[in-house]
Structure formats: C-alpha cells, structure tokens
Amino acid sequence: MSEATPRGRVLVVDDDRGVRTALSVNLTKHGLDVVLASNPAEARGLLADGAFDVVLTDVRMPGGTGLELLEHVKALDPDVAVVVMTGFGSVNDAVSALKAGAVDYIIKPIEKRELLVILDKALDNRALKAEVRRLRRQVDARDSFERLIGQTPVMQRLYREVEAVADTDATVLIEGPTGTGKELISHALHARSRRAEGPFVRVNCAAIPSTLIESELFGHERGAFTGAVRQHIGK
Known part of the structure; x- marks a missing residue:
C-alpha cells in the first residue's frame, strides 16, 4: 500500500533540538513533509537545494535571526509562507515579522492545535494562489488564440x-x-x-550590431570591453 502524498513541505528552523524534534513528530503526524535546520545558515542552504511551501522559524537564534531569514525567503520566492515563532514578551518581533511579509506568528511554548490551524491556513492560501495563477494562465492562453x-x-x-x-x-x-x-x-x-x-521580452535583433547582441541580451559589467562605461542589465 503506497504512502499518502504529503500535503505540504515545511522547513522548521530552531536552534533548540527539543523544539525541532517535537515539531517534526507532530507535523509529520499531520501529514506534512518536514525538514529541520538548526540555524539560519543551514536553512539558507536547504532553501537553495529544494522548494518549500512553508518556513516555520524561530526569531532569535545564534548566527542570525528569523527576520533575516524571512527577508532571504521572500527574495527567493515571495509565495513561500513564513510563520515565525517567538517567546512570550517578544511580540514586537512578531509585529516586525508581519510587516516584513510573514503570514502569521505563534508564541512559545507552542500549542499544537493552534500551530496546526496556522499551518493549514497558510497551505490553503498558497494552494488558492496557485489555482488563481493556473486559471489566469488558462484565460490568457485562450485570449492569445483569440487574437489569431x-x-x-x-x-x-x-x-x-x-x-x-x-x-x-x-x-x-x-x-x-x-x-x-x-x-x-x-x-x-x-x-x-x-x-x-514571467515577463515576455521583445528584442529586435536586426537593430542590434552582432558585436553587441550578447551584451544586450545578457548584460555586462562596467569596463568589460571598450566603451562599457557603466553596468548594463540584460534582458
């Protein structure tokens, strides 16, 4: 009998091994695929290697903060939901996280049922956004043929x-x-x-000298060749 497909992939980031273990057990039982990281640096490496639906991160950790990790996640993929964990009396951290793009926060010690509700909501919202994008692509695709x-x-x-x-x-x-x-x-x-x-980029290659086409498409740094007086961002 095949195992059920996980409902979502969650990256848990916390420097407390006990917290990581408890969260891993509870979230796995809830049908989630859980990956653990003990600090922001380890989390960034995992984010570079694979896709996640939700990042659940502590705010204050050695070697970096959850807020810095939040900024990193949003730069990689704005659609990844970030939930922050913060200690009692650190509500200001939670407010800062929400302003920076976190979808929610939870105060330690974590109440299992509350956390599961938050994660379910985050996953539902992510799935809804994906469905909206899919439907928009269908409409755009239909309209594109109507112009022919x-x-x-x-x-x-x-x-x-x-x-x-x-x-x-x-x-x-x-x-x-x-x-x-x-x-x-x-x-x-x-x-x-x-x-x-993504963007639809038009380039009139006939209007660009053959010696400059590569630079026009892919950009160049200042001083890369004679006449490159400033950086140019490619198409």
Missing part, C-alpha cells in the same frame, strides 16, 4: 503544434514573412508555458 485569425486546416494544425510545444523546454524558432503573425504565435506560446508568470 484563421480556421483553415493549416491554422488548426498550427494551433495544435503551439499546444504541444508550449509545455516543453524546447527552443522554438518561428519563421514567416512580415505580417504573418509570428509575434502573436510567440505570445500564444508564452501564455501556455510554465513561464507564463
């Missing part, structure tokens, strides 16, 4: 090819005479891809 004119067999085959390619990481070259809708097709591909939440 043509119901001939050739166009129908083109639509099917766009659908097939959009969900892959394949590099796509779109060819055709001026005015045939190459940019519209590229919009349709982008709207259906896993990168739909």
Whole structure:
C-alpha cells in the first residue's frame, strides 16, 4: 500500500533540538513533509537545494535571526509562507515579522492545535494562489488564440503544434514573412508555458550590431570591453 502524498513541505528552523524534534513528530503526524535546520545558515542552504511551501522559524537564534531569514525567503520566492515563532514578551518581533511579509506568528511554548490551524491556513492560501495563477494562465492562453485569425486546416494544425510545444523546454524558432503573425504565435506560446508568470521580452535583433547582441541580451559589467562605461542589465 503506497504512502499518502504529503500535503505540504515545511522547513522548521530552531536552534533548540527539543523544539525541532517535537515539531517534526507532530507535523509529520499531520501529514506534512518536514525538514529541520538548526540555524539560519543551514536553512539558507536547504532553501537553495529544494522548494518549500512553508518556513516555520524561530526569531532569535545564534548566527542570525528569523527576520533575516524571512527577508532571504521572500527574495527567493515571495509565495513561500513564513510563520515565525517567538517567546512570550517578544511580540514586537512578531509585529516586525508581519510587516516584513510573514503570514502569521505563534508564541512559545507552542500549542499544537493552534500551530496546526496556522499551518493549514497558510497551505490553503498558497494552494488558492496557485489555482488563481493556473486559471489566469488558462484565460490568457485562450485570449492569445483569440487574437489569431484563421480556421483553415493549416491554422488548426498550427494551433495544435503551439499546444504541444508550449509545455516543453524546447527552443522554438518561428519563421514567416512580415505580417504573418509570428509575434502573436510567440505570445500564444508564452501564455501556455510554465513561464507564463514571467515577463515576455521583445528584442529586435536586426537593430542590434552582432558585436553587441550578447551584451544586450545578457548584460555586462562596467569596463568589460571598450566603451562599457557603466553596468548594463540584460534582458
């Protein structure tokens, strides 16, 4: 019999081994995949190696604070929910965390039922945001085809090819005479891809000298070559 899929992945960060162990046992029993870290530095390494739905972190720890870790998490992925744990009498830390983007806080000693309610709420909100993004992509994808004119067999085959390619990481070259809708097709591909939440960047390569195309796309540092008088951020 296969094991149930964990409802979410939680990173617990606390310098107290007893707290980490107790949280791991309780959260695992609640159906969560739990990963432990004893300090912010260890947590940053784990965050770099894998994705998490929630980070549950103490505020005051040797070698760094939960608030610093919160800023790091939000820079990596703003959608990761951060819940802070703080000692009684340290409510100011909790307020600072909420202002910095934490979704909630809990005061130690931790009451199991209260924590589970907070984590369930955080996971539900994260799932809801993901569903909203999915529905928005569907709408954008539908609208992107509505801008294309043509119901001939050739166009129908083109639509099917766009659908097939959009969900892959394949590099796509779109060819055709001026005015045939190459940019519209590229919009349709982008709207259906896993990168739909990211920017759609247009670059007119014909207007850029071949010696500068790499710099224009990927950027350069000041002094990288003759004439590079300032840093340039790529596309």
